[in-house]
Amino acid sequence: MNVDISNNASRMCVDYEEVLCAQGFECCHREITRKRSNTCLDHVYLKSNSIKIEVLVDDNDITDHAGLLVKLEIEPHCREKPEGTPYLDLSTFKSEIAQTKWEEVYEKQGVDEALDIFYRLYGEAKDRSLKTLKLNSKTRRRQPWITQNLVQLVNRKNKLFKNLKNRRTNNAGDSEGIQRLEREYKELSLRVTHETKNRKIEYYKNDIETSSSDPKKFWKTVNRLIKQKASKEIGTLTRNGIDVTCNKQKAEIFNQHFADIPATLKRGMPSEGHSEMGVGIVPWIPEKLAIDGITPQLVQEILEGLDGSKSSGIDNISAKELKCVAEDVSAVLAYLFTLSIKSGTFPEAFKKAFIVPIHKSGSRAVVNNYRPISILPIISKVFERIVKDKFVAFFDHIDFFSARQYGFRRGLSTERALEDHINEIVEGLNLGRKVAAVYLDLTKAFDTVEHDLLLNKLVHSGVRDNLLKWFQSYLCGRSQVTRVNGEISPEMNTSQGLPQGTGLSPILFLLFVNDLCDMHLPMTSQFFFADDGSLVISARGPESTLESIAEQNLKLVGKWFRKNRLLLNLEKTKLVVYRYSSLNLSSRLEVKMHENDCPGSPCSCISIQEEKVAKYLGMWMDNHLTWEWHINKVRKNLNQFNFALRYLLPITGVETRSKIFSALYIPRMTYGIVHFGGTFPSYLKPLHSTYKRSINLVLPGNEPTLNEKIERIGTLPLKTLYYLAGFLYVVKHYQNYKKRPPDRSGRRTRRAYHVELETKTWAHSHSQYQSACLLPLLYNQLLPKILPTSFDHTGFTYNNIKRKAKKYFKTNRNITLTLPN
Numbered sequence: 159m160n161v162d163i164s165n166n167a168s169r170m171c172v173d174y175e176e177v178l179c180a181q182g183f184e185c186c187h188r189e190i191t192r193k194r195s196n197t198c199l200d201h202v203y204l205k206s207n208s209i210k211i212e213v214l215v216d217d218n219d220i221t222d223h224a225g226l227l228v229k230l231e232i233e234p235h236c237r238e239k240p241e242g243t244p245y246l247d248l249s250t251f252k253s254e255i256a257q258t259k260w261e262e263v264y265e266k267q268g269v270d271e272a273l274d275i276f277y278r279l280y281g282e283a284k285d286r287s288l289k290t291l292k293l294n295s296k297t298r299r300r301q302p303w304i305t306q307n308l309v310q311l312v313n314r315k316n317k318l319f320k321n322l323k324n325r326r327t328n329n330a331g332d333s334e335g336i337q338r339l340e341r342e343y344k345e346l347s348l349r350v351t352h353e354t355k356n357r358k359i360e361y362y363k364n365d366i367e368t369s370s371s372d373p374k375k376f377w378k379t380v381n382r383l384i385k386q387k388a389s390k391e392i393g394t395l396t397r398n399g400i401d402v403t404c405n406k407q408k409a410e411i412f413n414q415h416f417a418d419i420p421a422t423l424k425r426g427m428p429s430e431g432h433s434e435m436g437v438g439i440v441p442w443i444p445e446k447l448a449i450d451g452i453t454p455q456l457v458q459e460i461l462e463g464l465d466g467s468k469s470s471g472i473d474n475i476s477a478k479e480l481k482c483v484a485e486d487v488s489a490v491l492a493y494l495f496t497l498s499i500k501s502g503t504f505p506e507a508f509k510k511a512f513i514v515p516i517h518k519s520g521s522r523a524v525v526n527n528y529r530p531i532s533i534l535p536i537i538s539k540v541f542e543r544i545v546k547d548k549f550v551a552f553f554d555h556i557d558f559f560s561a562r563q564y565g566f567r568r569g570l571s572t573e574r575a576l577e578d579h580i581n582e583i584v585e586g587l588n589l590g591r592k593v594a595a596v597y598l599d600l601t602k603a604f605d606t607v608e609h610d611l612l613l614n615k616l617v618h619s620g621v622r623d624n625l626l627k628w629f630q631s632y633l634c635g636r637s638q639v640t641r642v643n644g645e646i647s648p649e650m651n652t653s654q655g656l657p658q659g660t661g662l663s664p665i666l667f668l669l670f671v672n673d674l675c676d677m678h679l680p681m682t683s684q685f686f687f688a689d690d691g692s693l694v695i696s697a698r699g700p701e702s703t704l705e706s707i708a709e710q711n712l713k714l715v716g717k718w719f720r721k722n723r724l725l726l727n728l729e730k731t732k733l734v735v736y737r738y739s740s741l742n743l744s745s746r747l748e749v750k751m752h753e754n755d756c757p758g759s760p761c762s763c764i765s766i767q768e769e770k771v772a773k774y775l776g777m778w779m780d781n782h783l784t785w786e787w788h789i790n791k792v793r794k795n796l797n798q799f800n801f802a803l804r805y806l807l808p809i810t811g812v813e814t815r816s817k818i819f820s821a822l823y824i825p826r827m828t829y830g831i832v833h834f835g836g837t838f839p840s841y842l843k844p845l846h847s848t849y850k851r852s853i854n855l856v857l858p859g860n861e862p863t864l865n866e867k868i869e870r871i872g873t874l875p876l877k878t879l880y881y882l883a884g885f886l887y888v889v890k891h892y893q894n895y896k897k898r899p900p901d902r903s904g905r906r907t908r909r910a911y912h913v914e915l916e917t918k919t920w921a922h923s924h925s926q927y928q929s930a931c932l933l934p935l936l937y938n939q940l941l942p943k944i945l946p947t948s949f950d951h952t953g954f955t956y957n958n959i960k961r962k963a964k965k966y967f968k969t970n971r972n973i974t975l976t977l978p979n
Contacts, residue, residue: 164188164198172790178203179797187213191224200226210393210522231393243291248482251287255483258283260490269498273505276490277473284479303361308353315346359809366806367814373822380802392515392642396523409647412515413640416530420605420654423725440673443620447552452495452544458488460540471535472512472639480536495541502627506635508538510649511659513640532638532659542661549665558619559668560675565688566664572687572775573830574891579685579692579774580833581930583736583783586696588925592704592735594747595779596693596712597772599730603689604667605655608723609633612670619669632662664688674718679711687775701747704735708749716751728764732772734781738924777830783928785834786841792827793848799823803855815856816871823852828879832887835880836932836977842876849876865972874971881936881975882967884929885944888915888937889959895934914938932977939975
């Protein structure tokens, strides 16, 4: 195929991959296969992710193109062996727990001793509630759509085939009898095939209807339907050039690798004398945090709200069983949690993590291509939920967290962070300034936080006395085991970093980097969503001025990272210089990350090269802010969804597909639409085509018209979706917009009174296509249409206005507004 897929930004490549993606194919390599033109013209695409594939490019001089070696590993299907399967009878278990006496727990003053007794009594009640399900050839697990009637039908077919085989062998002369049996067998085979197909369609139809609003459950069902089952087995690993096949050894290798990550990353990191951190940098908060009021009612409420599908930790206690006995164990758990806080000791049993390696990308034989998923005891997560809620309430009360930190905070989101980030860029460009953004990439940010620095910041932030001792106990003395293909590694201690998979770690990380968010950087604004950070630098004058300011600020940021012993990945840190025209800057910028002892020019400090595009908080930011890159990525994502819709056509009705479309497809397409929805029509046209194809998959056929299909499905045209999203975004963040002064003419009129937003004239025409310009205009035009009565946001809730807006657009789907585009 004469398409270069190494340059996946080209329009031809995007269109080519869109067709393949819509059929369920995924690219397996993008390496150069023709050196003379430096292109990849030899492609390998695979439709099933249950097959392990490895593609090697054989660079030879025999032909103009390199050869491709493709290795496929297909796992054989092993039939399940009949065996006894133990299961927990929940009704019996609830009765046993209700009769359990917890006095022995209450007598203990040490939290570890008390928790050990709780586990013993809980385990004894659980053992008494276990029953065994005996499996044999008749009662073995079958596909869920196979009913007992279908089993009987299959048995009749098998018996008839056996009789036919015997008749052919022993009574070959009875041709009439053989022909009669053959007819009966064919008829019964057709009936079995037809019945199996109907039962399968009925099962998946019901399953999809019940999961149409749950993305995880929906895609699990779809992948089963199209046989796209991802293999969880970890095959042969390559370690120091040696192949490892033993599962026990694989588990040990992974466990050692994950435990060594912080030390490996920090080896050779220059020291910046961090012993003074906290004093003079993190402000001293005179108020002290107190965690009290852990009542049985609070614990029971959290237990009953648990997701029953979550995996159990190393203690083998599942969320499902805890929900079942929430009322009976809430009092004893509240006692254990209170005892832990009062004694300043976090229980040792809660510090043991269960690690499962998950493949990211690249070769499955390389350990570095896996990331750890940490599973902690469910009871530990309940405890941390209580502490986190009180922790956040305290810091919100004293207004501690930086306004530039948007992560894990109530009322803030990635969309709000993106809006402020993009507005800062547009404002700078509109004022005729040179604008650049540095997108920071932290290497294993949570894993490399040092405990002494964090504890020092906690002291200054109001965590003192016994509670500080509790946090020290919470961070230290943790251990982990890793499971690979059913085998578990020996336990290993971890001495650094924030524990993964916990509710407290994200909030502790926000506290750790809070002073970085508030750091004064000249002509620069910081935007952070947890560890995803960006610096927007805006300056007048030549390119050298922008470069100088960027290097000056990066030097300050680099110093903060060295003092706080965090690692900035300069290879993945991106620099994007924004301009509406390629004439704005005469050359590509190159910014260096200077260290304190840098001798000056020339120096050997690492350079950050300018890029044309960078991904930030789920959106692809191109340097001209046309949003073409992001729209192409959205189209590719939506085509994967279209592939699933094609499989659903035979087994789902229009109502079910419409529900799936509204719940799962529309959110994918409209994420960030307040930014890209107002761009030039030529960039939106391909997305219109993809959206149209999706509508036709939900409601196939030439009749009715596209607008009638959109109305029947219950969605809106793309442009109207943009209007709705933009209007609701302004309503949600109304307080952040400047208002026009009210009309004080004194004339009595019947005209409705609305408080409009202030709009301004943008110096650069391209700025008119960005959300900073369009959203106030859009709001001012829509407000009197949606709310014809007088309105100034007093006495109205967001949900109230949202309902009215949706109702208005359902009856005015093709509304046209007077906007620049």
